[in-house]
Amino acid sequence: MSNSTGWSKERQREYDGLVDDFEEECRYEGREQEVAARIVNKQRTEYGETQQAQEEDERGESPDRTLPIVDYDTLTVEEVGPRLGALSKRALRQVAEYEREHKDRQGVLEAVEREREN
Secondary structure, eight states, rough: OOOOOOOOOOHHHHHHHHHHHHHHHHTTTTOOOHHHHHHHHHHHHHTOOOOOOOOOHHHOOOTTTTSSSTTGGGGHHHHHHHGGGOOHHHHHHHHHHHHHTTOOOOOHHHHHHHHOOO
């Protein structure tokens, strides 16, 4: 099923893979496509890939706009880590607060804590 209005090819592959996995594992019987679409759409929202997020960014209203790391919401844990070393204690606290409120990725929070201890 092509359920990808506005999805990238990567998100489409992710969706197709989830549907296949759910069918193979007999999970969410009869709802495989719905659950896969919800998962992919949640990730699109988290990573600012939705039309609404792009419009907010264009208006300067994206929630990560005030952070000391450019395009923070699009970065993976591995990409955030190296950028933390250049931040002040105050900026590290700001990143940690934002992270807890939005994505709550333990890898980022642990990296921030390590930097704050240095």
